[in-house]
Amino acid sequence: MDVGEMQKKLSQWAAEDPTKKFVDLYSLLCNEVWLRAAHRSVNSNQGRETAGIDKRTISSFNGNVDGNILRLSEALKAKTFEPMPVRRVYIPKTNGKKRPLGIPTIDDRIVQEALRMILEPIWEADFSIHSYGFRPNRSTYDAIAYIGNHLTGNGKIYQWIIEGDIASYFDTIPHRRLIKAVKRRVADRNIRDLLWKFLRAGVMEQGNQKETLAGTPQGGICSPLLANIYLHPLDKYMESKYLNLHRHIREKRRKEGKGNYLYVRYADGTPVQA
Numbered sequence: 399m400d401v402g403e404m405q406k407k408l409s410q411w412a413a414e415d416p417t418k419k420f421v422d423l424y425s426l427l428c429n430e431v432w433l434r435a436a437h438r439s440v441n442s443n444q445g446r447e448t449a450g451i452d453k454r455t456i457s458s459f460n461g462n463v464d465g466n467i468l469r470l471s472e473a474l475k476a477k478t479f480e481p482m483p484v485r486r487v488y489i490p491k492t493n494g495k496k497r498p499l500g501i502p503t504i505d506d507r508i509v510q511e512a513l514r515m516i517l518e519p520i521w522e523a524d525f526s527i528h529s530y531g532f533r534p535n536r537s538t539y540d541a542i543a544y545i546g547n548h549l550t551g552n553g554k555i556y557q558w559i560i561e562g563d564i565a566s567y568f569d570t571i572p573h574r575r576l577i578k579a580v581k582r583r584v585a586d587r588n589i590r591d592l593l594w595k596f597l598r599a600g601v602m603e604q605g606n607q608k609e610t611l612a613g614t615p616q617g618g619i620c621s622p623l624l625a626n627i628y629l630h631p632l633d634k635y636m637e638s639k640y641l642n643l644h645r646h647i648r649e650k651r652r653k654e655g656k657g658n659y660l661y662v663r664y665a666d667g668t669p670v671q672a
Contacts, residue, residue: 401435405519412523412583419581420520424588427512428474433467436512440504440619450503451485451602459504470505477588481506483600483607484615498569500601500615510596510619513589518623520583525626526633528641531665532622541664548660558657567666568625569613573597576614576628596620625666636661 404426411418426432437459440446446456459466473479484500491497502510518534525533530541545559576597577590584590601608601615614621640659643651648658 399429399431401432401515405515408516409519409523412520416524419583419585421585423516423584423586424474424592426516427509427589427592428471430467430471432515433470433508433512434463436508436515437463437467439511439515440507445501448501449485450501450506451482452503454504456504459508466505470509474509479509479592481509481596481599483602484617486601486603486615498616500617502615502618506596506599507619509592513592514620514623516589517580517584517620521623521627521630524583525630526637526663528636528661529626529630529633529663531663532626538664541662544662545660564666566613568616568621571613571625571628573612576624579627579630580624593620593624622665629663629666633661633663 408420411420441456441460449455470479482503482505484502484506487499487501488496489499522534530536530538530544573594577594580590580593596618597614598610600610614624636659641661643658651658
């Protein structure tokens with residue numbers, strides 16, 4: 399199996415049919431070649447030696463790569479793989495507060511990366527051009543450039559900038575609604591069940607295990623993608639309601655004292671220009 403070619407096919411199929419629901423994705427996840435590609439990605443991450451609650455680092459996994467990949471593959475095929483709680487630590491924010499960070503085990507990171515490798519090509523075919531956060535080949539600078547390019551040279555068309563942010567977004571995403579959003583594209587129940595297990599795996603903080611009844615753990619490899627999937631309907635609403643208006647409609651709205659809008663979303667922050 400060529401992983402890159404398979405990802406291209408997933409993206410192509412998704413782009414050709416916006417209503418397509420994908421089946422039999424779980425077999426990709428169980429494939430040893432796919433898991434090896436996921437392992438290479440995790441192995442190249444800067445935090446690869448940071449341990450989860452099992453205290454294992456990537457070095458211990460690499461001590462027997464073939465055996466560990468086979469072990470994960472067999473556990474996934476038998477559906478006996480169970481994600482472990484993430485180890486929660488707190489890192490400082492620029493405003494002086496602290497942000498919770500979840501550190502999964504190495505096994506969980508590899509399986510999450512394998513999941514991301516399946517789901518991302520499908521959803522990238524759907525995601526809005528106005529969404530910039532946590533996406534391939536997109537950055538904060540791209541979002542800023544978009545705003546700057548559209549605010550200059552347009553006279554007084556746009557007069558205000560309204561910046562919004564969803565408080566504690568990653569910690570409050572409703573699990574059932576999120577899985578329902580995933581279901582719009584993923585008909586494979588096994589994939590959705592595994593995602594549910596990751597969402598409900600819990601957190602370990604100072605030796606105490608806590609349930610996770612909402613949210614996606616910050617630090618989880620799948621979390622940024624899942625966060626974008628959940629906010630995708632917001633992007634589509636803005637496009638259909640405000641962003642694709644004909645010029646004469648925009649001029650009419652302006653005469654009536656109504657706003658016209660640009661829209662840029664980076665992660666869970668939504669700068670809107672009117």
